[in-house]
Amino acid sequence: MANPHRVVIVGGGFGGLTAAQALRRAPVDVTLVDRRNVHLFQPLLYQVATGGLSPGDIVSPLRWVLRRQRNTRVWLSDVTGIDPARRTVLFSDGTDLTYDTLVVATGVGNHYFGHGEWASRAPSLKTIEDAIEIRRRVLLAFEAAEREPDPRARAAWLTFVVVGGGPTGVELAGALSELARDTLRHDFRSIDPAGSRILLVEGVDRVLPTYPPSLSRKCYRSLERLGVTVRTGTFVTEITDVDVALKTASNRERIATRTVLWAAGVKATSLGAALAEKTDTKLDKAGRVIVEPDLSIPGHPDVFVIGDLAYVEQDGAPLPGVAPVAMQQGRYVAKMIKHRLAGKPYRPFHYNDRGQLATIGRARAVADLKGIRFSGYPAWLLWLFVHLMFLVEFQNRVLVLIQWAWHYFTRNRGARIITEWRAASDGDTTRPVHP
Amino acid sequence: MANPHRVVIVGGGFGGLTAAQALRRAPVDVTLVDRRNVHLFQPLLYQVATGGLSPGDIVSPLRWVLRRQRNTRVWLSDVTGIDPARRTVLFSDGTDLTYDTLVVATGVGNHYFGHGEWASRAPSLKTIEDAIEIRRRVLLAFEAAEREPDPRARAAWLTFVVVGGGPTGVELAGALSELARDTLRHDFRSIDPAGSRILLVEGVDRVLPTYPPSLSRKCYRSLERLGVTVRTGTFVTEITDVDVALKTASNRERIATRTVLWAAGVKATSLGAALAEKTDTKLDKAGRVIVEPDLSIPGHPDVFVIGDLAYVEQDGAPLPGVAPVAMQQGRYVAKMIKHRLAGKPYRPFHYNDRGQLATIGRARAVADLKGIRFSGYPAWLLWLFVHLMFLVEFQNRVLVLIQWAWHYFTRNRGARIITEWRAASDGDTTRPVHP
Numbered sequence: 001m002a003n004p005h006r007v008v009i010v011g012g013g014f015g016g017l018t019a020a021q022a023l024r025r026a027p028v029d030v031t032l033v034d035r036r037n038v039h040l041f042q043p044l045l046y047q048v049a050t051g052g053l054s055p056g057d058i059v060s061p062l063r064w065v066l067r068r069q070r071n072t073r074v075w076l077s078d079v080t081g082i083d084p085a086r087r088t089v090l091f092s093d094g095t096d097l098t099y100d101t102l103v104v105a106t107g108v109g110n111h112y113f114g115h116g117e118w119a120s121r122a123p124s125l126k127t128i129e130d131a132i133e134i135r136r137r138v139l140l141a142f143e144a145a146e147r148e149p150d151p152r153a154r155a156a157w158l159t160f161v162v163v164g165g166g167p168t169g170v171e172l173a174g175a176l177s178e179l180a181r182d183t184l185r186h187d188f189r190s191i192d193p194a195g196s197r198i199l200l201v202e203g204v205d206r207v208l209p210t211y212p213p214s215l216s217r218k219c220y221r222s223l224e225r226l227g228v229t230v231r232t233g234t235f236v237t238e239i240t241d242v243d244v245a246l247k248t249a250s251n252r253e254r255i256a257t258r259t260v261l262w263a264a265g266v267k268a269t270s271l272g273a274a275l276a277e278k279t280d281t282k283l284d285k286a287g288r289v290i291v292e293p294d295l296s297i298p299g300h301p302d303v304f305v306i307g308d309l310a311y312v313e314q315d316g317a318p319l320p321g322v323a324p325v326a327m328q329q330g331r332y333v334a335k336m337i338k339h340r341l342a343g344k345p346y347r348p349f350h351y352n353d354r355g356q357l358a359t360i361g362r363a364r365a366v367a368d369l370k371g372i373r374f375s376g377y378p379a380w381l382l383w384l385f386v387h388l389m390f391l392v393e394f395q396n397r398v399l400v401l402i403q404w405a406w407h408y409f410t411r412n413r414g415a416r417i418i419t420e421w422r423a424a425s426d427g428d429t430t431r432p433v434h435p
Numbered sequence: 436m437a438n439p440h441r442v443v444i445v446g447g448g449f450g451g452l453t454a455a456q457a458l459r460r461a462p463v464d465v466t467l468v469d470r471r472n473v474h475l476f477q478p479l480l481y482q483v484a485t486g487g488l489s490p491g492d493i494v495s496p497l498r499w500v501l502r503r504q505r506n507t508r509v510w511l512s513d514v515t516g517i518d519p520a521r522r523t524v525l526f527s528d529g530t531d532l533t534y535d536t537l538v539v540a541t542g543v544g545n546h547y548f549g550h551g552e553w554a555s556r557a558p559s560l561k562t563i564e565d566a567i568e569i570r571r572r573v574l575l576a577f578e579a580a581e582r583e584p585d586p587r588a589r590a591a592w593l594t595f596v597v598v599g600g601g602p603t604g605v606e607l608a609g610a611l612s613e614l615a616r617d618t619l620r621h622d623f624r625s626i627d628p629a630g631s632r633i634l635l636v637e638g639v640d641r642v643l644p645t646y647p648p649s650l651s652r653k654c655y656r657s658l659e660r661l662g663v664t665v666r667t668g669t670f671v672t673e674i675t676d677v678d679v680a681l682k683t684a685s686n687r688e689r690i691a692t693r694t695v696l697w698a699a700g701v702k703a704t705s706l707g708a709a710l711a712e713k714t715d716t717k718l719d720k721a722g723r724v725i726v727e728p729d730l731s732i733p734g735h736p737d738v739f740v741i742g743d744l745a746y747v748e749q750d751g752a753p754l755p756g757v758a759p760v761a762m763q764q765g766r767y768v769a770k771m772i773k774h775r776l777a778g779k780p781y782r783p784f785h786y787n788d789r790g791q792l793a794t795i796g797r798a799r800a801v802a803d804l805k806g807i808r809f810s811g812y813p814a815w816l817l818w819l820f821v822h823l824m825f826l827v828e829f830q831n832r833v834l835v836l837i838q839w840a841w842h843y844f845t846r847n848r849g850a851r852i853i854t855e856w857r858a859a860s861d862g863d864t865t866r867p868v869h870p
Contacts, residue, residue, distance in 0.1 A: 037574060056489035063622035073624040076578040095582075139472060143511040147530075187498035189508040 004029045004071075005341055008089055008099035010079050010271065012039050012062045014323040015307030016105035018330030020072055021065075026338050030072040031097060033089065037061055037076055040128060043323065043387060046168060048131035049261075050138065050175040051183070055128045079106075082275050084300055100302065101337055104271060104289075105330070107308040108321060111267035111286070121239045122260035125168055134261055138176065141259045142184060145191045152256070158196040159257040161244050163236050164264030165202025165209070167358040170219060172263055173200040174361035177226045198228045199255065201246060203264075205233050208366070210320060211356055215366040218375040222360040236264075266321065272309050279303070284311045284318075293348035295333055304333045312349065319351050328352065359383045439464045439506075440776060443524055443534035445514050445706065447474050447497045449758040450742030451540035453765030455507055456500075461773050465507040466532060468524065472496055472511055475563060478758065478822060481603060483566035484696075485573065485610040486618070490563045514541075517710050519735055535737065536772055539706060539724075540765070542743040543756060546702035546721070556674045557695035560603055569696055573611065576694045577619060580626045591691040593631045596679050598671050599699030600637025600644070602793040605654060607698055608635040609796035612661045633663045634690065636681060638699075640668050643801070645755060646791055650801040653810040657795040671699075701756065707744050714738070719746045719753075728783035730768055739768045747784065754786050763787060794818045 005028045009016045012034035020032045038059035047053040062074045078092040082102065089097045110124035123133050138160070145157035158180075162173045180196040187193065200207065200223060206216040207223070207230060223230050231246065238245035243256045268287030276283050281297045282290045288311035291297055295304045295312070307326035312319045319325045332349045339346040355369035357379070365379035440463045444451045447469035455467045473494035482488040497509045513527040517537065524532045545559035558568050573595070580592035593615075597608045615631040622628065635642065635658060641651040642658070642665060658665050666681065673680035678691045703722030711718050716732045717725045723746035726732055730739045730747070742761035747754045754760045767784045774781040790804035792814070800814035 037578065054489035054491035056491075061622070063619070067621035074622075075582070076575075077582070143472065147510070147512070184498075186502035187496070187509075 005337075006031070006098065006100045007103065007337060008033060008097055008101075009103040009105060010034075010089065011105035011107060011307070011309075012036070012074075013042075013105060013107050013307060013326065015107075015326035015330045016103065017062070017065065018327040019103050019105065019306065019334050020330075021069070022331045022334030023071070023337065024069050026071070026334065027341065028071060028101075028337065030069075031075050031099075032062060032066065032072060033075045033077055033079055033097070034062060035076070035078045037063065037074075039065060042126075045125055045128075045131050046171045046175055048128065049125055049134040049172065050179050051135055052175065055132065059128065079271060082271070082278065082303075084275070084279050084303060087302070101304070102302060103304045103306060103330075103333055104275060104309060105305070105307045105326070106269040106271045108266040108268050108286075108288075110262060111265035112262070113265055115239075118239045118262070121241060122163060122262040124262040125172065137259055138179070142180075142188065142191070142193060144258070146188050147190075154191065155197075156242065156256040157258050158191065158193070159199070159255060159259070160196065161199045161201060161255060161257050161260045163201050163260065163262050165200055165204075165207035165230070165232065166263060167208065169200055169202070169263035170207055170223065170358055170360055172261060173198055173223060173228045174226055174359070174364070177223075177228050178361050181227060194227075199257075200228050200230045201234050201236060202230070202232045203235050207232065208358060211358070211366065212368055212373055215368055215373055215375065219358065219360055219366050222364045222366075222375070226361050226364075266308070268309050272305070275303070275305070286311075294336060294346070295329055295349050304336075306330055306333055312351075314351055322356075324354060325351055357383050357386060440772075441466070441533065441535045442538065442772060443468060443532055443536075444538040444540060445469075445524065446540035446542060446742070446744075447471070447509075448477070448540060448542050448742060448761065450542075450761035450765045451538065452497070452500065453762040454538050454540065454741065454769050455765075456504070457766045457769030458507070458772065459504050461506070461769065462776065463506060463536075463772065465504075466510050466534075467497060467501065467507060468510045468512055468514055468532070469497060470511070470513045472498065472509075474500060477561075480560055480563075480566050481606045481610055483563065484560055484569040484607065485614050486570055487610065490567065494563065514706060517706070517713065517738075519710070519714050519738060522737070536739070537737060538739045538741060538765075538768055539710060539744060540740070540742045540761070541704040541706045542761075543701040543703050543721075543723075545697060546700035547697070548700055550674075553674045553697070556676060557598060557697040559697040560607065572694055573614070577615075577623065577626070577628060579693070581623050582625075587691070589626065590632075591677065592693050593626065593628070594634070594690065594692040594694070595631065596634045596636060596690060596692050596695045598636050598695065598697050600635055600639075600642035600665070600667065601698065602643065604635055604637070604698035605642055605658065605793055605795055607696060608633055608658060608663045609661055609794070609799070612658075612663050613796050616662060629662075634692075635663050635665045636669050636671060637665070637667045638670050642667065643793060646793070646801065647803055647808055650803055650808055650810065654793065654795055654801050657799045657801075657810070661796050661799075701743070703744050707740070710738070710740070721746075729771060729781070730764055730784050739771075741765055741768055747786075749786055757791075759789060760786055792818050792821060 007023060007028045007030045009020050009032045012032055016032060017039050020030050023030050038061050041058040044053060044058045048055055048058060066072050066074060079089055080092045081090040087099050110126055112118045123130055125131060141157045145154045148154040148157060160176055162169050177198050180193040184193040208216045208219050220230055233248055235247045236244060237247045239260050243254045244260050246253045272287055272289045276289055279297055279300055284290060288309055289305040290311045291305050295306055295310060297303050297305060306329035308321035328351055336346050357365060357367050359365040359380060364376060365383040366375040367379040367382055442458060442463045442465045444455050444467045447467055451467060452474050455465050458465050473496050476493040479488060479493045483490055483493060501507050501509060514524055515527045516525040522534050545561055547553045558565055560566060560569060576592045580589045583589040583592060595611055597604050612633050615628040619628040643651045643654050655665055668683055670682045671679060672682045674695050678689045679695050681688045707722055707724045711724055714732055714735055719725060724740040724744055725746045726740050730741055730745060732738050732740060741764035743756040763786055771781050792800060792802050794800040794815060800818040801810040802814040802817055
């Protein structure tokens with residue numbers, strides 16, 4: 001073929017990167033577009049936020065992952081729009097790129113339920129910068145407490161409120177508790193970090209609401225044993241710099257705190273809405289694109305939406321926004337493209353649910369594998385195994401642990417992530433002079 | 436003793452931290468003050484700048500290093516002044532701290548030889564943020580080259596100029612060359628990173644000017660073999676966003692480049708000048724404090740200045756600003772304090788020079804150990820050994836490599852560094868909302 005079929009994939013997360021990898025041997029030209037130069041292993045982001053891992057440990061440079069895949073190039077650019085009529089992706093620098101098939105996988109961002117002003121007071125956990133910012137705030141809170149002579153002000157510095165009882169909130173609260181009670185135990189002289197108060201606030205009546213109730217109860221008990229105070233059926237009504245207002249069905253209360261972390265809601269990235277407007281596609285109320293059974297958008301079989309940005313129902317319920325769904329959709333779309341090029345039909349997408357896993361600190365987790373439910377150490381070992389396998393798959397690292405040790409001595413510079421720092425744009429070169 | 440002798444140490448670098456550690460069993464109260472919560476292992480900072488190591492790999496939280504040392508507390512604060520008459524250290528938040536003995540070890544910053552405007556165009560390599568900024572610029576230069584259709588503009592993106600041929604400049608140029616020729620080899624489709632041009636510019640007639648000439652020649656050959664173009668006897672006269680102007684004794688030239696890195700000069704931190712003004716102490720022309728043979732300042736035996744901030748002559752030449760000097764001075768001052776408390780005299784400071792080492796990329800280095808000079812692989816093995824021993828000493832890690840692997844599974848959260856991001860001050864909570 002003189003002009004191979006051009007596949008453009010927007011987004012290098014679990015969905016987009018899997019799609020690109022699954023097209024490795026296909027007779028197509030693949031361009032993977034992302035604003036960032038790395039794939040982020042989001043399930044371990046809470047570890048960066050609590051100082052357990054370095055950002056470099058949970059990212060893989062996209063170019064490195066795809067370096068041997070000669071039919072694929074990586075394009076570091078900010079997509080501002082899509083023109084389905086001209087089959088073109090538009091970039092912020094005015095350039096564009098033409099596709100024959102487009103895969104949109106830009107995922108979701110955070111959602112403050114109409115309280116955009118909370119974003120600066122309660123950072124969320126979606127990007128590496130988020131994690132670094134949370135780490136900074138958490139560590140500075142202990143430092144401020146150490147210097148604070150007033151006991152009440154000190155208690156506010158040592159109170160941490162996590163909003164949202166899903167997997168991210170649970171993992172974050174558990175890790176915070178371990179940071180305070182374990183890692184920092186001997187570090188201070190005026191305060192006892194173990195006396196920190198960690199609150200997990202969830203609006204519905206149980207943590208991990210998407211899990212079976214029996215695992216929610218196990219998770220609740222694990223959190224309480226770790227010293228986390230769990231408040232279910234509780235909503236946040238206000239966040240200020242010095243406290244947070246909580247409301248239950250029967251009660252209102254203000255908690256003095258200097259650190260509020262947000263793990264409560266997600267909203268589709270804006271590219272979904274931009275695409276929907278041009279193609280008359282419908283969105284769900286979280287802004288996700290309602291796709292056809294083959295993950296394409298209505299009337300545009302050459303445009304697929306996958307991952308967290310796509311709204312897909314199966315067995316009467318929407319699929320959850322988790323990595324396994326995105327990865328299976330990425331593989332599905334790659335197969336669909338190959339079948340079409342070969343002129344063959346292909347079945348609709350079906351998610352093969354292997355189960356749910358959440359970890360609650362060291363050696364504690366809950367698992368639900370197609371109805372087989374367990375918790376504690378065995379679940380944690382499974383969590384560890386699954387995450388290591390994930391890392392292996394994406395980083396092509398057979399011996400991840402050994403590699404982590406030897407990454408200085410090997411030729412893989414795993415840490416080459418471009419962190420946004422002070423100036424977000426490439427062109428801005430202003431920075432302070434260090435004295 | 437009801438009121439133990441209060442030692443305040445300002446600066447948690449090699450000098451200050453060593454002094455604090457050496458006072459472990461002394462009958463004194465130690466306060467180590469730093470703006471940052473971590474000790475930075477500066478000799479490996481160039482590895483962070485070139486993506487080889489994560490920031491978390493080369494820092495140790497000061498509190499963690501000193502957590503078992505019950506007579507010592509860590510104070511995270513910005514020192515703005517010293518009042519020797521009232522024996523008080525002043526902080527930016529208006530608070531202060533009284534000392535019986537003061538040790539100032541705030542080191543040096545970068546010096547642009549009267550061209551402060553170059554700081555934003557040619558970042559230097561002193562802090563973690565510097566390293567992250569250099570990494571960002573270097574990696575974005577390759578990305579920009581990949582997208583750039585014009586060959587001349589592309590060549591400018593692929594030209595890197597390192598100013599300064601001392602150990603930092605040599606290490607940085609060597610690592611940049613390896614990054615381009617080795618790590619990124621398969622990563623791009625439109626450009627060949629191996630075609631990058633890396634220039635090392637040094638004003639005097641040889642690289643590593645503080646080393647014996649034979650090792651400078653060896654270093655020069657190693658650099659050229661790595662593909663680095665070395666320009667000695669060459670000065671930078673102008674740095675713009677698109678090029679750099681060079682001048683030799685006989686020639687002027689402009690090199691089109693988008694990335695200039697500064698490793699050329701250092702200047703004492705401002706606390707030295709503030710101290711000198713109040714105590715009538717003299718400074719050398721780089722702003723370093725000229726101290727007495729016992730490292731105290733004239734007329735103030737209770738104030739010591741150590742490390743890069745101190746100017747000390749030995750055998751007719753000033754001591755170099757390297758970690759071994761600072762560490763020996765830290766240990767010396769601790770002993771001096773203990774001797775004084777016991778009412779015993781103590782000898783003047785004498786630097787025991789064990790030699791110089793510089794590395795030039797993987798498996799290449801030069802060493803000068805008291806006149807025994809060697810280079811290549813043996814020198815690199817020595818470099819590796821010395822640096823691992825250093826890391827062990829500061830991090831109390833017996834098995835550093837194993838720890839690097841297992842730091843996720845152990846309770847040491849080695850990565851808990853507070854990175855300045857967007858807002859430098861603790862109180863500023865403004866940050867952009869991620870979409």
